[in-house]
Amino acid sequence: MKDISIYQLISSYLFVIILLFIVRKRGIEREKEILIASIRMSLQLMIMGYILVYIIENPSPLLTLLILIFMEGFSIYNIYKRAKVNIKFKLKIAIAISMIIGTVLSIAYFLFVIINIYPWFNPRYFIPIAGMFIGNSMTGVSLGVNRLVDDIRKRKDEIEAALMLGATPKMAVKNIIDSAFDSSILPTVNSMVGMGIVFLPGTMTGQILSGTWPLVAIKYQISIMLGVLGSVAITVMIFLYFGYKTYFNDEAQLVVDE
């Protein structure tokens, strides 16, 4: 692939300079944020670039696993932070368990069964795939958490009415679980609809830019999209399964702490 020289790279900052100029002239107070965002993006990517070079030149199972653990940890932390309300400890456990089980299973199936990489820790495949699976699952679970916490609170009467008639907790929350699941996977499903027409997805764009034959690139893209969908669905399902249980005690009573 054609390399970009340092001068060429620097000249791409012209885009930002134009933006800063417009913003200043119109008196929109966003200069600082734009500047910080551009600098942060550049620095973060530069660091990431060097890290990736190191990892790819020195592939090791330990390093790959460390990065996997870091990504899992960061995504779980992100879900906690993105929650609109304070989430209780038990629910945090449910989030962590579901993220780890759901994504690791999907990543393993994808890497070892579908594309069959060698060696198993090959960072060129392992890291970007794991990143996409974990990132999308994080978004899904995040939506699921907010929806579950919200709905259980709002629809408390409905859950209790069902319990009073002799429903098991599982039956009493079935509707809530179903709609939380639905709204968690919907963004992923929707993103697949416009793919290839409205926009070319990231993996494919990158591969084509780096010289991959488009027909190979789309095969990767298709299998990655299906894998991502599966990973989101499995992760959200596991989360909801453990998540709703944190709202009931051993006496099948609804426990919503205000």
Place this chain on the structure above:
Amino acid sequence: MFKLTNVKYKNILNIDYLEIEKNKITCIIGESGSGKTTLVRLLNKMISYDQGEIYFKERSLKDWDSIELRRKVSMLSQNPVMFKGNIRDNLLIGLKFSQRPLVEDEVLKEILNIVKLDKDLDENIYNLSGGEKQRVALGRILLLPSYVYILDEPTSALDEKTEDEVIKAIIDYVKKNNRNLIMVTHSKKIAINYGERVIEVSKGKIKE
């Protein structure tokens, strides 16, 4: 049927002794905030008492599986909850929740007749008024072959004439089918007219 000894629940309820006998229409009265609802929620095991003991059929509630108990002691809460769908769905959902066989439309129509609701089973639930919803919720619980029905203010959204008719019909139904009825009501009149046993709750204590 129920026996309570030294039952305490938070600062809300403190009952030294109370027995609720079977085959007697029991009315629970008291001012709002006196602990009536808390008392019946304890009986249906929606909450658990902190101290003392409650027995249902001579067995401590602690030894009853909550779900099994609630299938024998079914409760209707103050605000009638409706589920998505039509009247038929809403009547049948109690049977579904308690995992019992569903019934034919004929049976559902009889139930609607008891709660004095002249509506089509296919009518969407969102078209109903508050009073109509309350009667659907009543019909839903009466369909269950439970041992006891606990009804918390079952007729609060009905006018006096309908209220009277509905309660009369419910009591007939309960007696005919050999079931038991515990009813929370704010209306002393109903308690006096229909209650074979009236329990008054006042500031978390029993006052008879």
